[in-house]
Amino acid sequence: MTSKxxxxxxxxxxxxxxxxxxxxxxxxxxxxxxxxxxxxxxxHVTGMTxxxxxxxxxxxxxxxxxxxxxxxxRLRRPFGLFAFFYALCHFSIWFVFDMVFNVGWMLQDxxxxxxxxxxxxxxxxxxxxxxxxxxxWIRRLGRKWSTLHKGIYxxxxxxxxxxxxxxxADTRLPVLLGACLLVLLGLRVPGVTGRLSRRxxxxxxxxxAAGDTRPREGAASLSGSSAP
Amino acid sequence: xxIRRPTDIASSEITPEDVYFNRRKFIRxxxxxxxxxxxxxxxxxxxxxxxxxxxxxxxxxLRSELDERLNSYEDITTYNNFYEFxxxxxDPARNSGDFNxxxxxxxxxxxxxxxxxxxxxxxxxxxxxxxxxxRLRCVEAWSMVIPWRGFPxxxxxxxxxxxxxxxxxEFRTVVRPxxxxxxxxxxxxxxxxxxLRMDEAMNPLTLLVTGVYGLDLPNQNGAPLRLVxxxxxxxxGIKSIVSIRFVxxxxxxxxxxxxxxxxxxxxxxxxxxxxxxxxxxxxxxxPGLFRNxxxxxxxxxxxxxAHMYAGMDLARWK
Numbered sequence: 242m243t244s245k246x247x248x249x250x251x252x253x254x255x256x257x258x259x260x261x262x263x264x265x266x267x268x269x270x271x272x273x274x275x276x277x278x279x280x281x282x283x284x285h286v287t288g289m290t291x292x293x294x295x296x297x298x299x300x301x302x303x304x305x306x307x308x309x310x311x312x313x314x315r316l317r318r319p320f321g322l323f324a325f326f327y328a329l330c331h332f333s334i335w336f337v338f339d340m341v342f343n344v345g346w347m348l349q350d351x352x353x354x355x356x357x358x359x360x361x362x363x364x365x366x367x368x369x370x371x372x373x374x375x376x377x378w379i380r381r382l383g384r385k386w387s388t389l390h391k392g393i394y395x396x397x398x399x400x401x402x403x404x405x406x407x408x409x410a411d412t413r414l415p416v417l418l419g420a421c422l423l424v425l426l427g428l429r430v431p432g433v434t435g436r437l438s439r440r441x442x443x444x445x446x447x448x449x450a451a452g453d454t455r456p457r458e459g460a461a462s463l464s465g466s467s468a469p
Numbered sequence: 470x471x472i473r474r475p476t477d478i479a480s481s482e483i484t485p486e487d488v489y490f491n492r493r494k495f496i497r498x499x500x501x502x503x504x505x506x507x508x509x510x511x512x513x514x515x516x517x518x519x520x521x522x523x524x525x526x527x528x529x530x531l532r533s534e535l536d537e538r539l540n541s542y543e544d545i546t547t548y549n550n551f552y553e554f555x556x557x558x559x560d561p562a563r564n565s566g567d568f569n570x571x572x573x574x575x576x577x578x579x580x581x582x583x584x585x586x587x588x589x590x591x592x593x594x595x596x597x598x599x600x601x602x603x604r605l606r607c608v609e610a611w612s613m614v615i616p617w618r619g620f621p622x623x624x625x626x627x628x629x630x631x632x633x634x635x636x637x638x639e640f641r642t643v644v645r646p647x648x649x650x651x652x653x654x655x656x657x658x659x660x661x662x663x664x665l666r667m668d669e670a671m672n673p674l675t676l677l678v679t680g681v682y683g684l685d686l687p688n689q690n691g692a693p694l695r696l697v698x699x700x701x702x703x704x705x706g707i708k709s710i711v712s713i714r715f716v717x718x719x720x721x722x723x724x725x726x727x728x729x730x731x732x733x734x735x736x737x738x739x740x741x742x743x744x745x746x747x748x749x750x751x752x753x754x755x756p757g758l759f760r761n762x763x764x765x766x767x768x769x770x771x772x773x774x775a776h777m778y779a780g781m782d783l784a785r786w787k
Contacts, residue, residue, distance in 0.1 A: 410656050
């Protein structure tokens with residue numbers, strides 16, 4: 242019961258937090274906050290928000306394993322879907338205002354500019370994941386679902402590379418995001434989280450949770466979804 | 470063109486002051502007429518006169534020679550690439566409040582007969598400032614139309630009397646990390662360095678700029694003295710200049726040093742040579758939304774500058 246209430250509260254925070262950048266941008270369009278080049282601002286903010294949300298999506302499973310608090314898994318899908326929502330906005334702004342609806346220009350840019358190639362690849366990987374995020378698809382795809390959704394590891398990596406390749410000189414922010422991503426991926430190396438949470442347990446942490454911190458595939462989520 | 474090539478200027482050939490003033494008038498007259506380069510709203514004023522506090526009315530309906538509208542003063546002064554104050558476009562306007570453009574000293578050095586440290590006022594005194602509307606094309610594929618206020622770099626070069634060994638000019642930005650927060654990080658190798666070949670420096674389009682919209686340059690736009698070379702990408706327009714040096718070797722400009730694969734010395738606007746990370750064929754003319762404006766060779770100034778690059782492979786000399 243407490244658990245349920247906590248999840249609801251967390252979801253409210255998640256929704257408000259995830260909608261905030263979009264609300265800020267939309268308000269900014271009408272209030273003229275976005276500067277002399279509003280399209281650039283829209284592109285940067287939606288891109289940045291996508292990356293942060295992808296990292297948050299990837300942090301759900303390690304948090305669950307480290308804390309042993311399984312209900313947290315229910316935040317994963319909304320994080321992931323919001324990440325895709327911002328990626329879709331990011332792509333659409335680029336296609337409409339930079340490519341001016343010209344598919345030829347778009348294909349040329351995808352082919353010739355490595356940072357666009359990887360950005361587009363990341364987007365194309367996220368798309369089927371977003372489309373198969375419903376309970377029906379999870380049931381229908383079974384094991385394949387979890388394989389398909391491991392694509393987030395690739396998509397997040399390509400997303401960070403996309404960001405790193407497009408900044409001109411100051412790479413501190415993309416490097417920081419890359420470091421976060423490495424930590425999150427590192428926690429998935431078999432045995433790493435188990436060892437971390439066991440150490441926590443012996444220090445007198447949540448001993449009950451430490452017993453089985455790496456549940457079998459598909460066992461943890463209430464919606465039946467599993468790793469990543 | 471009326472301006473001679475650098476190779477024509479021998480060290481022995483020093484133009485007397487009265488002659489060069491006459492030549493300037495000649496150039497300006499030609500420019501306003503046939504070449505149609507400058508669109509100066511004939512607002513020549515002595516550099517020593519005080520700048521007005523508000524934008525003079527004569528700018529209201531001013532257009533470029535291609536009948537383009539000017540960008541607003543606000544856009545020009547709030548959307549800047551000036552990494553010394555931060556990498557975000559809004560950083561320079563936000564972070565340049567502590568910067569003191571006065572007093573200011575400019576050092577002229579290298580292969581010339583009149584080297585020295587000049588107080589800005591003395592440096593500017595011999596020149597008459599004029600307003601010129603130029604397109605500014607950033608390497609990031611956006612562009613603006615800006616009414617600069619300044620004087621031709623060529624006038625200064627003649628005054629400095631370069632010797633025959635002077636093949637290039639190297640410019641440097643001030644280093645003041647205490648006033649320029651961007652310089653506290655190693656984003657780029659400071660100080661910012663730029664360079665021009667002598668004929669590029671002598672081209673009548675090349676301006677030393679002290680103002681915009683008839684007003685003194687705001688800090689975020691490169692106060693108190695910057696370069697504007699309208700047929701080159703914006704990063705060539707070095708800001709807050711403290712050093713002008715006549716050199717024999719081609720200077721290594723900062724962006725080339727930072728990433729020589731993507732940036733070269735010349736950086737001429739060229740829709741046919743793409744930057745590795747983005748196409749240069751089109752641009753977004755701010756405050757417009759769509760990146761659908763065809764970029765012009767030499768940013769539309771080919772008539773005045775193309776002759777300087779005749780025979781050069783512009784894909785190689787990017």
